[in-house]
């Protein structure tokens with residue numbers, strides 16, 4: 001069964017190479033596991049969308065939770081999906097450059113991007129728009 005899990009967490013003691021390292025291992029492992037998705041880092045908060053088989057995504061999420069580079073995880077959305085949104089991305093990284101700020105803020109309740117406050121419907125719309133509208137980091 002195909003599902004999508006969206007969660008947020010707070011980045012913790014991130015070194016300059018950490019995001020690159022996370023992305024590299026994500027791409028390697030997710031490709032092998034048939035997981036796709038996107039990772040945003042903005043305002044010190046990770047927001048990640050994981051798509052794939054329910055059991056596989058669950059196991060991956062629990063492994064990611066053990067990572068010391070973040071804390072305060074919260075599942076924000078978990079649902080069955082008909083098809084993937086990020087089929088072409090084993091893990092896309094969304095940059096926080098100024099170009100994307102308008103999109104982040106469009107979906108924010110306050111002046112800062114705060115996914116913990118976002119409702120599932122807003123999160124889904126946010127990721128849909130991200131797909132078409134964002135400057136992605138390679």
Ligand SMILES: Cc1cc2nc3c(=O)[nH]c(=O)nc-3n(C[C@H](O)[C@H](O)[C@H](O)COP(=O)(O)O)c2cc1C
Nearest residue numbers: 022025026027029030046048063064067069070091
């Ligand atoms: C916010 C965040 C998101 C991550 N996302 C993934 C992911 O999608 N897939 C993955 O394999 N590892 C992800 N990781 C990294 C894992 O926690 C772990 O370091 C990695 O899977 C280890 O892979 P390796 O044993 O192949 O080196 C993420 C880590 C963080 C902090």
